[in-house]
Amino acid sequence: MKALHFGAGNIGRGFIGKLLADAGIELVFADVNQAVLDALNARHQYPVHVVGEQAQVDTVTGVSAVNSTSEEVITLIAEVDIVTTAVGPQILARIADSIARGLAKRSDSANTRPLNIIACENMVRGTSQLKAHVLAALPEQYHAWVEEHVGFVDSAVDRIVPPGEAGSSDPLEVTVETFSEWIVDKTQFKGELPAIPGMELTDNLMAFVERKLFTLNTGHAITAYLGQLAGHQTIRDAILDPAVRAVVKGAMQESGAVLIKRYGFDAQKHAAYIEKILTRFENPYLKDDVERVGRQPLRKLSAGDRLIKPTLGTLEYQLPHDNLVKGIAAAMRYRSAQDPQAQELEALLEKVGPQAALAQVSGLDADSEVVAAVVKAYNAMP
Numbered sequence: 001m002k003a004l005h006f007g008a009g010n011i012g013r014g015f016i017g018k019l020l021a022d023a024g025i026e027l028v029f030a031d032v033n034q035a036v037l038d039a040l041n042a043r044h045q046y047p048v049h050v051v052g053e054q055a056q057v058d059t060v061t062g063v064s065a066v067n068s069t070s071e072e073v074i075t076l077i078a079e080v081d082i083v084t085t086a087v088g089p090q091i092l093a094r095i096a097d098s099i100a101r102g103l104a105k106r107s108d109s110a111n112t113r114p115l116n117i118i119a120c121e122n123m124v125r126g127t128s129q130l131k132a133h134v135l136a137a138l139p140e141q142y143h144a145w146v147e148e149h150v151g152f153v154d155s156a157v158d159r160i161v162p163p164g165e166a167g168s169s170d171p172l173e174v175t176v177e178t179f180s181e182w183i184v185d186k187t188q189f190k191g192e193l194p195a196i197p198g199m200e201l202t203d204n205l206m207a208f209v210e211r212k213l214f215t216l217n218t219g220h221a222i223t224a225y226l227g228q229l230a231g232h233q234t235i236r237d238a239i240l241d242p243a244v245r246a247v248v249k250g251a252m253q254e255s256g257a258v259l260i261k262r263y264g265f266d267a268q269k270h271a272a273y274i275e276k277i278l279t280r281f282e283n284p285y286l287k288d289d290v291e292r293v294g295r296q297p298l299r300k301l302s303a304g305d306r307l308i309k310p311t312l313g314t315l316e317y318q319l320p321h322d323n324l325v326k327g328i329a330a331a332m333r334y335r336s337a338q339d340p341q342a343q344e345l346e347a348l349l350e351k352v353g354p355q356a357a358l359a360q361v362s363g364l365d366a367d368s369e370v371v372a373a374v375v376k377a378y379n380a381m382p
């Protein structure tokens, strides 16, 4: 079996690429970072530090890399059995053209072996969104062939992987937590279901996607935003601050009430899931900056993402949302000199004020009670 993975970044090297390579699958990474590409092709292996009570260093072997914008990628898509991505939601549209060209080549060369494509991004049904971009870039004559031979498989992916230590000179070294979860929608595969240790198959993906995105990522984002406001640099320091922790836990309980109502989750098990996440945020072996977790606040404040979507759920079921509201207000206070979205948000707030800015980025009704509540919380923050 052969796989092409787009994005040799933190989650690409530290989780998805590692699982594929560990399963004995021949793995090629596609990326645009020349230093990473050169190092992968020079060494064909890299170290993964799995940190926790029982630390270990695993070596991922037998890997190579190509530039994501090269013709080699097109040829690989025509040949491989699995394509995975971990590039970030905003990059999916950019790689769609290459995938479309690769699928056309695959069809032209009469390769009818099943191909499965799995986007491993923090978004709801990211692979389905990638599929829409790919079909938009693919001439109509190939669409029926793609429907028959190519599976677009949605997934939920969970492992906290911060960037490498600032002091490390190895561009490939990656540090990961012990916990990991990769859940894929088994109803969307073409051909035989792959047996990859660490990949779990489900026919109830939406429940897992929403559970992860609207618990872990909701809590993570609020930890970052409130943490920055309280002057903390890392997620660990932020979550150990009782004032931050109370809002984060409260927000996860509020989104949890929505999930319990929507998917019939067991309330006790969900409470245990929240507690486990809080201990993961506290991990003393990971240095995860609030700026990584808070990155791209416009994406995180968009209608389908981790702050607004669960809040809409509380409105749907008439449930409390005071802590989610504080989290949204804190997101609007997020500032980062490195992050173009943080600057765009700041400029928008200056130009139109918090009420109109929130309505614009989130799609919420500017005259709604919930927007008024966020603006009140925002004005009360330093």
Ligand SMILES: NC(=O)c1ccc[n+]([C@@H]2O[C@H](COP(=O)([O-])OP(=O)(O)OC[C@H]3O[C@@H](n4cnc5c(N)ncnc54)[C@H](O)[C@@H]3O)[C@@H](O)[C@H]2O)c1
Pocket: 006, 007, 008, 009, 010, 011, 012, 030, 031, 032, 033, 068, 086, 087, 088, 089, 091, 094, 095, 120, 121, 122, 157, 158, 159, 160, 161, 162
């Ligand atoms: N890091 C985590 O803890 C974590 C956990 C679960 C999910 N995710 C998700 O995984 C995705 C990647 O996150 P990350 O933390 O690994 O980010 P990252 O920045 O470390 O990695 C992204 C990689 O994509 C590469 N890239 C950019 N443009 C590209 C292109 N056109 N073609 C190919 N590669 C390209 C970058 O060079 C980089 O190596 C995001 O959607 C994120 O939400 C991250």
Ligand SMILES: O=P(O)(O)OC[C@@H](O)[C@@H](O)[C@H](O)[C@H](O)CO
Pocket: 122, 157, 158, 159, 160, 161, 216, 217, 220, 221, 292, 293, 294, 295, 296
């Ligand atoms: O990757 P983002 O920007 O969507 O979210 C930042 C973090 O919350 C995220 O990367 C988590 O570390 C990850 O989702 C854990 O599984």
